[in-house]
Amino acid sequence: MSAQAAKVSKKELNSNHNGADETSEKEQQEAIEHIDEVQNEIDRLNEQASEEILKVEQKYNKLRQPFFQKRSELIAKIPNFGVTTFVNHPQVSALLGEEDEEALHYLTKVEVTEFEDIKSGYRIDFYFDENPYFENKVLSKEFHLNESGDPSSKSTNIKWKSGKNLTKRSSQTQNKASRKRQHEEPESFFTWFTDHSDAGADELGEVIKDDIWPNPLQYYLVPDMDDEEGEGEEDDDDKEEGLEDIDEEGDEDEGEEDEDEDEGEEGERMKEKMTNRKH
Template identity: 75%
Template sequence: MSTKATAKKQKVECEKDGISNGPDAQAQDAIEKIDELQNEIDRLNEQASEEILKVEQKYIRLRWPHFQKRSLLIEKIPNFWVTTFINHPQISALLDEDDEDALHYLTKVEVHEIDDLKAGYTISFHFAENEYFENDVISKEFHMNENGDPSSTSTPIRWKEGKDLTKRETQNNVKGKRKHEEPESFFSWFNDPGDAGADELGEVIKDDIWPNPLQYYLVPEGDLEDDEDDDEEIDDEEGLDDIDEDVEGDDDEDDVEGAEDED
């Protein structure tokens, strides 16, 4: 039941109970006026959303020529995109050596937002000729389906024989053991419609990498080494703590043994 309908219902109930004056009547009158004001606020919020959408669409169109010029310049930089992805903390965690090797052929990444921003966006990966697949462009589109729910569709990857990174398996050394699958490939993302409304990888590419990929390409090697050093220092500290505990434990045992000898 809407706020307005609830307010009317309360007013009718008050009139039935013979309450037409006094504090209760004043409160009821205030509720109805608040409800009218809230309806006006909601109307203004809807109007603001529509105007904000128009402004965003305007600046999407204004930014696009700059994105195109940027893409042309990026194509002159060897391994720009694979370096950018490797340097990104979230995406690098999804890459293994085979994925990185395939991404060395990635020449251009584009994020194209649909004019009706509510409808979705498309992420396109452009590749040079490579040993893994026949496609020169692989895309994933996020959109609303007929029911208004978020969904996604992807370009089928035409893998070359024996090169499908999404179906890798390895055989255990022990005879008779079953095969087990390797960790999922980065390229499995294109095959997985999943929950398009919560596609973190798509959102990272669209909202973090695409607006300014240069910040990740230019991550100094020292920063990455520092992170590794920090991890090593933490491990070293934990190791020292373990040693200290062992030493303290040994000292306690020596004290006990000494006391026994004195007795």
């Protein structure tokens, strides 16, 4: 092939290659546009599904209300149901100091109410008997989500009785413990009512709404681990006592065998003496 023919062939190849690239880019652009159209349809269906799911949730929330009410009436017959449920819950119990538990012994009922829109938020109500800590009969905390999606929260102002503010006492206790390098008590459970720093990630509120409220009985019935450990220790003690009894019996049997052997040897010696006397 001549040098001129080679140059012509290269030009043709480059021309064909550029044409293929242009076709490919055009097809890719068209594909991207079609993907965007399809994605818009998917988003439209997702939005429609959300609306329908919301209607279903609203429907069943109303249907559940009589059962929640009946459950609350039955729970009211069980002393310390609320505080026991909280103490048995692994996450909530980590937030409870000793005095928090004492105050929660006056808790009679916990209720979670989702707002009618559901997506806009919910409220948690804590009902209390007359108690030595605060005047309120009901302590509430609400969580809201506005139209722009920004979360916020608000709560009842706790009317503490003189010298009974557990949130201040908790802070003082922690400062003393820090100075003495002792184990620090957790912040008071009741500081949760005044904490609105991150309403969108309120773990305690979510745990109560999504875990405890749907089925509090599962946590009330959690077995006391201390009792189980105590029973295990008793079983171990019984086993050790049994082994000791076996060892003692074994020692007694060995003693009896030794005595039998001694008596046998003594008998042989007596026979030998009698034989010698006869001779």
